[in-house]
Amino acid sequence: MPSSVKPRTAHAAAHSSKKTALPRKLSRSVLALGLGAALMGLTACAPDEPQDARSPEEIAEDARARLPDDPVLAEKYARSCMTCHGDPMNGAPLSGDVKAWAKRLEWRGKEGLLQSTLNGFGAMPPLGLCPDCSVEDFKKLIAFLANQPQPDAGS
């Protein structure tokens, strides 16, 4: 084993980059190309896409059991949202399935998801079958379903 390995010097790096320097005009278009590619990369694969290490079976199992902490909200949730969003057979995005919810949040935003719940959406009936839920309740329930931080207002 050699007693010391010669480190790559800053001088060598500077030298080689000088050697490969492109004519100004060309290097600018290369830069533009690089930027374009970076932007395309951003839309193709958002860097902050949520990660979920659980298997689909584990996600479904968790969805069947998870409840909001607030007991009043939990009671409303258990007799409405949970019957569909806790059961993979209903075609509803599962409770706590962050990836499934991130897509919908991106498409419609929080306000759009609230409107979908109030008016009904696809196979979901208006008010998500919770006629006594307030708008604040719905906001909290949607945040809970999507596993997002709970809204501050009114809590």
Ligand code: HEC
């Ligand atoms: C009868 C079954 C059912 C009940 C009860 C239900 N949902 Fe849904 N929900 C669905 C289905 C199915 C979808 C997916 C609809 C689609 O994408 O076509 C859905 C989708 C959603 C969406 C996404 C809408 C969008 O714009 O993408 C939100 C938000 C939502 N539900 C919230 C709730 C809340 C909050 C409750 C309880 C108050 C609730 N749901 C109760 C079946 C239900």
